[in-house]
Amino acid sequence: xxxxFIIGEDQSFSQQWSPYLQSDARVEKVVPGxxxxxxxxxxxxxxxxxxxxxxxxxGELIATVMDKGLDYLSAGKNVVxxxxxxxxxxxxxxxxxxFFNAEDIHYIGxxxxxxxxxxxxxxxxxxxxxxxYVIERRRMAGLKSNLPSVLLYxxxxxxxxxxxxxxxxxAPLVLGVLSGAMTGxxxxxxxxxxxxxxxxxxxxxxxxxxxxxxxLIRKWTKGMKCTNxxxxxxxxxxxxxxxxxxxxxxxxxxxxxxxxxxxxxxxxLRESFADISPYNHPDILFVCPFKDKxxxxxxxxxxxxxxxxxxxxxxxxxxxxxxxxxxxxxxxxVQGIFEQMSVIVLIGxxxxxxxxxxxxxxxxxLDMTTTxxxxxxxxxxxxxxxxxxxxxxxxxxxxIEYMDRIIVSSPKQRDLYLGYIAGLKRLxxxxxxxxxxxxxxxxxxxxxxxxxxxxKHPLKxxxxxxxxxxxxxxxxxxxxxxxxxxxxxxxxxxTGNVVDKAKGxxxx
Numbered sequence: 001x002x003x004x005f006i007i008g009e010d011q012s013f014s015q016q017w018s019p020y021l022q023s024d025a026r027v028e029k030v031v032p033g034x035x036x037x038x039x040x041x042x043x044x045x046x047x048x049x050x051x052x053x054x055x056x057x058x059g060e061l062i063a064t065v066m067d068k069g070l071d072y073l074s075a076g077k078n079v080v081x082x083x084x085x086x087x088x089x090x091x092x093x094x095x096x097x098x099f100f101n102a103e104d105i106h107y108i109g110x111x112x113x114x115x116x117x118x119x120x121x122x123x124x125x126x127x128x129x130x131x132x133y134v135i136e137r138r139r140m141a142g143l144k145s146n147l148p149s150v151l152l153y154x155x156x157x158x159x160x161x162x163x164x165x166x167x168x169x170x171a172p173l174v175l176g177v178l179s180g181a182m183t184g185x186x187x188x189x190x191x192x193x194x195x196x197x198x199x200x201x202x203x204x205x206x207x208x209x210x211x212x213x214x215x216l217i218r219k220w221t222k223g224m225k226c227t228n229x230x231x232x233x234x235x236x237x238x239x240x241x242x243x244x245x246x247x248x249x250x251x252x253x254x255x256x257x258x259x260x261x262x263x264x265x266x267x268x269l270r271e272s273f274a275d276i277s278p279y280n281h282p283d284i285l286f287v288c289p290f291k292d293k294x295x296x297x298x299x300x301x302x303x304x305x306x307x308x309x310x311x312x313x314x315x316x317x318x319x320x321x322x323x324x325x326x327x328x329x330x331x332x333x334v335q336g337i338f339e340q341m342s343v344i345v346l347i348g349x350x351x352x353x354x355x356x357x358x359x360x361x362x363x364x365x366l367d368m369t370t371t372x373x374x375x376x377x378x379x380x381x382x383x384x385x386x387x388x389x390x391x392x393x394x395x396x397x398x399x400i401e402y403m404d405r406i407i408v409s410s411p412k413q414r415d416l417y418l419g420y421i422a423g424l425k426r427l428x429x430x431x432x433x434x435x436x437x438x439x440x441x442x443x444x445x446x447x448x449x450x451x452x453x454x455x456k457h458p459l460k461x462x463x464x465x466x467x468x469x470x471x472x473x474x475x476x477x478x479x480x481x482x483x484x485x486x487x488x489x490x491x492x493x494x495t496g497n498v499v500d501k502a503k504g505x506x507x508x
C-alpha cells in the first residue's frame with residue numbers, strides 16, 4: 001500500500017519513524033501559502049497520514065499510533081488521534097495524527113496545499129464529513145494536545161460551511177477576537193482627538209497584545225481570494241446540508257475555546273446574535289396539495305412525529321404555513337425559503353408545483369405512498385398549469401430525476417420506481433437491486449420509519465450532488481502555479497480527458 005506522509009514545513013521525522021517510511025512511502029513538507037500539485041500524485045490503494053507536529057507523538061507511542069491508524073484504514077475507516085477530549089464521530093478537530101484513505105481524498109477534490117499541515121488536515125476532515133464519510137476521533141493518553149490558533153478554525157469554516165450558517169457563527173467570533181484582545185487596555189490612547197496636535201507624544205502606550213486580534217483578522221481577510229476559490233469547489237460537493245452536519249456544535253465550541261476568551265464573555269457574544277440565528281426558523285418544508293385529504297393526513301402525521309416545527313406549502317393555493325404542535329398557522333412567504341431548507345418533502349406532489357424549488361442544496365424527498373402514479377399517467381395524462389400544457393409523464397419524469405430519496409409503500413412499488421429511474425438513465429437497469437449505492441434511493445415505508453429517518457439524517461443522493469468533474473489531477477492539484485481567481489472558471493470550462501465518477505454507482 002502506498003503511503004503519503006505530510007508534516008509541517010519546519011518538521012522532520014526521527015529514526016524511530018523509519019519502519020513506516022519504507023520505499024513506498026513519500027514524505028512531503030507543507031509550505032503554507034504556496035500552491036503545489038505534489039500532493040495530487042497519490043496512488044490507489046493508498047493512505048495519507050498527516051502529522052502536523054511530530055513532537056506531539058512521543059517516541060514510545062509512534063508504533064501504537066501508526067499500527068492502530070493503519071488498522072482503521074484497513075477496515076475502511078478514516079481516523080484521527082488526540083490526547084484528550086471526547087471519542088466518537090467528529091466533523092473536524094485538532095489532533096496529533098490523521099489517517100485518511102487516499103481515494104476518499106481524491107473524490108473530495110484533493111488536498112488544499114495552500115494551507116499549513118494542521119489546517120489542511122482539518123479541512124480534509126470537514127470535507128470528508130460533509131460528503132457523508134464518518135471520521136472516528138480516538139483518544140490516546142500521552143499524545144500532546146494543544147488547541148491551535150482560532151485563525152485555523154476560521155479558515156476551515158469559511159471554506160466549507162453554508163454561507164448563511166457561516167455568517168451567523170463568524171460574526172460574534174470576529175467581534176470577540178477584536179475586542180477580547182483589548183480587555184483591560186485603556187483604548188482612549190487610540191483617540192487622537194483627546195490630544196490634537198500633541199506632537200510631543202508620538203508613541204502609543206498600548207501593550208503588544210492589544211492589536212493581536214486585529215492582526216489575526218487581517219491575516220484571515222488577506223487569504224480571502226484562496227478561500228473563495230476553495231469554497232466554490234467544496235460547498236457544492238457537500239451531501240449533508242450545513243445545519244445538519246454531525247458534530248458541527250462540537251467544532252464551533254472547539255473554535256471558541258481556541259480564542260482563550262472568558263466563557264461568560266463568549267456566552268454574551270453568542271447570545272447577542274441570537275435574533276439572526278438560522279436555527280430560529282424551521283429547516284423542513286413539506287409540499288402537498290391540501291385538498292388531497294390522504295396526502296394531507298400523511299403530512300400531518302409525519303410532522304407530528306418530528307421534534308421541531310416545519311413549514312408546509314399548499315400547492316393548491318400557493319400559501320405557506322408553519323406547523324407547531326400539530327397546529328397550522330399561515331405565515332408570509334419567506335424570501336429565499338428554499339435556500340434555507342435542509343430537507344424538502346414532496347407528498348404526492350410533482351416538482352413543478354412549486355416554482356423555484358430547484359434553487360436549493362436541501363435533500364429532496366418524494367413520498368409516493370399516497371399516490372398511484374400509474375393511474376395518474378393513464379387517466380390524468382395531461383396536467384394543466386398556468387401557461388403550460390404537458391403530459392403527466394413528463395411532469396413526473398423531471399420530478400423523479402431530481403429526488404434524493406423516494407418513499408413507497410410496497411416491494412412492488414419499489415421495483416416500479418427503480419425501473420422508472422433506470423429508464424431515466426440514473427442507474428444500471430441490469431444491476432440496480434445489487435448496487436449498494438442505490439439500495440436506499442427507493443425505500444419501502446414501514447409505518448413512518450423511513451421518512452422520519454430520512455428527514456432526521458438528510459443525505460443527498462450521489463448522482464444529484466453538484467460535484468466538480470474529476471480529472472487526471474484533482475481540483476486542488478490544478479491550483480498549482482495558477483491564480484485562485486481563475487481556477488473555478490477553468491474547472492467549469494475544462495474539457496478533454498474527464499473522468500466523471502460523480503455519476504452512478506462508481507461515485508465515491
